[in-house]
Amino acid sequence: MDFNLSDDHRMLKDMVSRFVREQCDFESRLKLISSEKGHDEAVWAQMAELGLVAAVLPERVGGLGGSGLDIMVVAEELGRKIVVEPFLATAVLGAGLLAEEGAEGRGPALLDDVIGGGHKLALAHYEPGARYNAAKVDATIAGGKLSGSKSLVINGGDADTLVVSAKDGDKLVLALVAKDAEGVAIKAFKTHDGFGAAEVTFTDVAVAADDVLLSGDAAEAALGRALARATLALCAESLGAMENARDATLEYLRTRTQFGVPIGKFQVLQHRLVDVCLEIEQVRSIVLLAASKLDAGDRDKHLSAAKALVGRVGRMVAEEAVQMHGGIGVTWELELAHVAKRLVMIDHYFGDTDYHLKRFQKLSKAA
């Protein structure tokens, strides 16, 4: 047993860490989230150039790894500075699907451009009213025409190509649709945590054979893997964001004085920060475990354990950090406020604490 990062992972981690420190500072983020685009194309290009898309893809398609730990290492560092560039949508979800072994048609050929940062993706899967139920797909493909609605598509307003799930009869299909294809209506908006998303409607959109990426059992399995990878990435992002919140709070307790002493001298605040630290260590453990199980048979049990714990601890860390900061903690100008928002909103993507607790119960009982 060995919990040290390999030299490669250590280098990857240091590289991402340095990059986000230098390029993804909070002042820039504040400007970006108020801009129409919502992120910085130049930063995304650099991220691609540094190999952050490649890092989470297998060597078979020109990637550099694609293991659970690869995803965790990159996502944790991005989470630490709550980076808004579309890593999750384009690299983890979109490129991950295009890189599936069974992928066919025009999709795989797009990968080079995606890895290079020249082409962005989004997965249009969850549907309105489905809440967190990933199995509900009412969109249809029939006679080469796609129709249906997709909800809260992450990066949906910015992606060049959408990977869309739909049913062809009983069979699940994952198809590629260009953002400007005829019959595609995209309503883009921002989210509370500073990201971009969209409601997307497809009305008789033409889908050629070449557009079909995966279908049937292969599509089901690939979708399961993609959602698992995205869940892991979100958990790791949350871990990075938690550590940001912890460090900021520790620094605040050390420097903010009240009644003539640093507030870190108050035992109540000390003990609460200790509990925050304990829980973050627990989150690191469960995310590591989930990362190690990404290709295992009991993958989903471990991912649900991780997402449920991340949801619970994320809320606790956000609330405690804000509370210990006092008034300043609820201001837009403070990085911590945005970190707290990301921590809490992560619970609303890919299933919340309750959803994953229930899934864990079911899978744990079966095991």
Added chain:
Amino acid sequence: MDFNLSDDHRMLKDMVSRFVREQCDFESRLKLISSEKGHDEAVWAQMAELGLVAAVLPERVGGLGGSGLDIMVVAEELGRKIVVEPFLATAVLGAGLLAEEGAEGRGPALLDDVIGGGHKLALAHYEPGARYNAAKVDATIAGGKLSGSKSLVINGGDADTLVVSAKDGDKLVLALVAKDAEGVAIKAFKTHDGFGAAEVTFTDVAVAADDVLLSGDAAEAALGRALARATLALCAESLGAMENARDATLEYLRTRTQFGVPIGKFQVLQHRLVDVCLEIEQVRSIVLLAASKLDAGDRDKHLSAAKALVGRVGRMVAEEAVQMHGGIGVTWELELAHVAKRLVMIDHYFGDTDYHLKRFQKLSKAA
């Protein structure tokens, strides 16, 4: 709106309070719970003489009140000193049933003796494996013969007469059975909180027409009222015990020194005791509310709210009080340890927190 006790209630409260302080001291209790009998007959006789049985019965049968507030006032003061005499079993449950307006047969005539302390009762209702489900009655009365098993009958080993629930066909019957009747097997034991209980088996026990106290809808309604009264009494006992735990802990924080100062100087302990106090105030409110609703249409919703909150807060108060006492808090010699046990074990009678939360949900949604 007026939250002051009436003069009568104030006098009743003071009387019980003085009595338990003088007669139910902790040293005596320690001896009693290790004795075979488990309580003090002389103390019970005095309690009856003071009118504590009468206090929870209507004037119609020679009682002095019987309102929710009467039960609350007496039970809270008994709970404060975790009094082990069989008030709940004999007065609240047993005598309460005998005093029902529709009660028939030989039961009502027993009341004088019960009120005087000369005759003790127990309700044999819950059945093995029923958990907290009060609706499950498999015991039967057929052809004048009672058969079945009853579980965790409070005061079952000590009562002179058992009030037994059974089904005559589809009809619920409440019948009186003498403890030494032929076919009654009583296995008595103590509980962790120092009370007496018994498993009771009935094998073809003769039940005459005169033994039948209530039957049919009247029995169902009376049983519901009895369980509601008992639940209220337990909630009020818990409130008294909580205040005991709070006072003991406050006193300990003031007097126990560590590192050269009273431990009450440590902010962490201060804040935790404050939270304990806040929750106890909440419990006082919900018990008051439940007491005021004892004869209302939404009685059970309020009783379930009270029992659920009492269960949650009881555990918290017990655990915090023990923790703040440190090592001494987990010793048999300390009154607080027994108060803590009572607080926690109250959750195991008449439905625990989960049971009552669920019942509350159902009743609250219907309302």
Added chain:
Amino acid sequence: MRLEYSEEDLAFRAEVRSFLEARLPSHIAERTKAGLALEKEDYLNWQRTLQEKQWVAHAWPKEFGGSGFTPFQKHIFEEECVRAGAPELPPFGLSMLGPVIIAFGSDEQKAHYLPRILDGTDWWCQGYSEPGSGSDLASLKTKAVRDGDHYIVNGQKTWTTLGQYADWIFCLVRTSSEGKPQTGISFLLIDLDTPGVEMRPIITIEGGHEVNEVFFDNVKVPVENLVGQENMGWTYAKYLLQHERVGIAGVAAAKETLKKLKKIASDTDDGEGGRLIDDAHFAERLANVEIDLMAMELTNLRVLAAAQAGGAPGAESSMLKIKGSVIRQELSDLMRRAVGPYALPFMPELDQLGSNMEPVGPEGAHLYAGQYFNRRKYSIYGGSNEIQRNIISKMILGL
């Protein structure tokens, strides 16, 4: 013991309810119920409407134009207002400054300021907190130096709620640095139009503008704007802070939120073919907070009854503040969870008056995450819950 309202109280409730039904404009009620900001004119119009019944200033004696409500009447009035969606009038002039002027102001100040507060001529804001002071209010640094018949004020105030609408600010300023920090503080009234005053918005975590910071750069304030005596301001400030706050627990608002939450949970698909309200995990949280709120409401009434009987609520206010904020925060957490993924959209434009933007997801869903973040302030402002626990520990427990 009697847990029901008296006949008089019930009659009063009916009177308030029918007045609100008749007079509260529906566009104000709708926005208030949705938790959206109002325009200054909306507040002023509503204040004028209420003052027809002399129902505006609950902390003032009748002879000064106050309502003269008993504690229970105040409570009932607040409940009915929240239920109807009437806006809560900003407390700065009506509940804070007014009582201080009545208790400590000169006759001229009473004659001049009180009527202007009542009729809305002057909108007041509060200048207590400073960037460095936080919970340690007495450490404030804004200075007022006497220069002839003026004070020259320099410094900075913060967390000035609705300062963007205000005409005047009442300030705690340091007029002496001798002795304990509390002893050199004075209570000063400042016209925001005076040269050298600058108000800047503070945007809060969820993106809203309800608080401000105020800068004072050699601001000349006439000495007649001093309330009471120089260096006695701390006494007045404490009087103001301790002034009974019937609504501190926020029970009325919490009950409305609970109703809304139950409606949402009943209307929301759980994604698996059922309703969210039947989801055991969600229902358990809902039941727990509902029970807490039932208890809280009675706790609040118990404190009110004590106040009605002439008792002065001291540490009880701290208890109500803590538990009330915890319950309201828990409700705001359940609101955002209830709408699931539709808590994500951030659409402030949608909430602007006259917006014809289309919402994402069920109506109002996009508001709840923002409200959840905004409601973190409940346990911070007005003396954080940690400070309240310190107070209770000292006052009730003697620790």
Added chain:
Amino acid sequence: MRLEYSEEDLAFRAEVRSFLEARLPSHIAERTKAGLALEKEDYLNWQRTLQEKQWVAHAWPKEFGGSGFTPFQKHIFEEECVRAGAPELPPFGLSMLGPVIIAFGSDEQKAHYLPRILDGTDWWCQGYSEPGSGSDLASLKTKAVRDGDHYIVNGQKTWTTLGQYADWIFCLVRTSSEGKPQTGISFLLIDLDTPGVEMRPIITIEGGHEVNEVFFDNVKVPVENLVGQENMGWTYAKYLLQHERVGIAGVAAAKETLKKLKKIASDTDDGEGGRLIDDAHFAERLANVEIDLMAMELTNLRVLAAAQAGGAPGAESSMLKIKGSVIRQELSDLMRRAVGPYALPFMPELDQLGSNMEPVGPEGAHLYAGQYFNRRKYSIYGGSNEIQRNIISKMILGL
């Protein structure tokens, strides 16, 4: 990064498992798994069996007869022992005194005491805490006054675990009252047969007898029973307390309890026609603690790996202690709740060896409430969780 055990570790696990299968007496395993007390002879016999493999003293170097286990081997050994129901050998001689004698004792002390610890000739108990000392260990008052070639000891120790079985006690005693409290403490070995020593039972909350108090009334102790130097005892005590405790989180025991809990929840009727494990409220609590424990197990392994690599676990032990105690207490809470009303019976006689009393309710149900109350000690002993938080705050956070 590799989250799997090495081949060597797996082979070691298999060896331990088959040894336990072959040699652990079933009556011991049954009582241990039920959480019931063992006789002294049971412990001694099992210790002798283990020592055939030199598997008894994990904190001692091999040359003194220790196991020489790596941190992972210790962990695996503990897991297998808990899984099989092997009793945990009392740590007082083996894990506490032994290492102190090895590090600070004289050659004579090493030669005399160590073999007698290993073979069970001497059963040791601990004399650290005193009634007034609690978390403030250095405030201890038991005095040892030098008188020729003896110390005369007077005072009282408490919380002496399994003292009723012990032959000897190692004590912290005050030999000087000069300087800071820590500087006047010595480490003394006392034969419990010496006149003036009296051991009295302390009955714990649930009715069990596992701890004692020890009284010293003019007890004569030869000076050669002093370990190390006079007045240096605090150093040795700290060495002992800081001595790496692989099992401090209690993960192995918690995993067994979880298994038992799931079995009980599967077997228990919910009273409404279903199984308790399908009750959403109960299942949610179960899932939460199961997830906490999964994370805890990995956290524990991460600390072990750091120890294996030579790192000295400092504040990490405090983290493991806190979270481990919370998880084990939560499990004990769920155990008593799982059996519903059958948690109520208090039947200590039933648990005595050879009892033919009949239980009430499902087998073992009557034990869980007692265990829940007993387990409150986890967050109190060995430095309460509050003390652990103080340590972390200082060591890791620098506050």
